[in-house]
Amino acid sequence: MPAPQGTAANGFRTRQRYLFQDNELAESRWLLAKACEEDHVTADVTSLGLFGGVASRLAVRGTFVARETGVACGLPVVEELFRSFGPGVRLSGDCLDGDGLSPGDSLLEVVGPAVEVLALERVALNMLGRLCGIASGVAEWVAVLQGTGSQGSELGGGGTRLYDTRKTTAGWRYLEKYAVRVGGAENHRMHLADQLLVKDNHIAVLEAGGHWDVATQVVALRRSSPGLFLEVEVDRREQFSEVLLVGVDAVLLDNFDVESVRWAVEQRRLRAATGAPTPLLEASGGVRLETLRQLAETGVDRISVGRLTHSASDLDVGLDIVAAPIEGARK
Secondary structure, eight states: OOOOTTOOTTSSSBOGGGOOOHHHHHHHHHHHHHHHHHTTGGGOHHHHHHHOGGGGGOEEEEEEEESSSEEOOOHHHHHHHHHHHOTTOEEEOSOOBTOEEOTTOEEEEEEEEHHHHHHHHHHHHHHHHHHHHHHHHHHHHHHHTTTOOOOSTTTTTSOOEEEOOSOOOTTOHHHHHHHHHHHTOBOOOSSTTSOEEEOHHHHHHHHHTTOOOHHHHHHHHHHHSTTOOEEEEEOSHHHHHHHTTTTOSEEEEETOOHHHHHHHHHHHHHHHHTTOOOOEEEEESSOOGGGHHHHHTTTOSEEEOTHHHHTOOOOOEEEEEEEEEESOOOO
């Protein structure tokens, strides 16, 4: 069966490559249930008072509209909202997640009972504003990286890649990371179970007990979690020199300044020239949009930025009622 108008082949209003899948859908359903519960959408006293009785047959046509430039994101969530809590509402439109937006552009058109559309308006706008905001902000960062080169094995000269972190809103992990992908960046680990990442506090605990030896710990981690990607965080040059020799998949350069990142890239190049295996290099900590390109031009493979999610601003999205109430609300 062909996909409905404005809907990708996977059944959601999103580009296939962004992978809005089971985790995102399950999180959407949980968040929407909580949002509708806290907003008492079934007890909208204003709408029920105005559109009750005979007026309950009145339907409206409305359009979710971008008020500023950005990137569309969150349309599958809004689809699920109306499917679950506004069954009388029909949705249409050609916009898909990942599409660029200009002020006045339509994201989604709705036709249905006024009482359903207006009761769910704020929940829909909150979802769209948050997810469009993340995707739009990420797209600005990604644009800065266009044309940067890398000597890393991950990229083969294709450019430095931008990654998010686990600095997400509780309960929004999969959706916020989905919005990062829609904006054009990559996801770092989704949770604690899918990648080995030895951070500074792991090292501090082991050092305090006299148990830290990077080579020994790498062997132990490879044995305990075979096949998992292994990354070690360092915050000093001497730490990097030790970790470079022990066969990890990546080294996270925490709060290294640009010159220190350039130094680490050169040390990795010199080791690679001997035929020895070398790790990916990831810069993180204190990264700002103004310094992003300079950091990328060191040749580092990855740059991870927490503010992609934890400091994102909502995109201004509104609902415009574009047709007077009409009879015949339901399908």
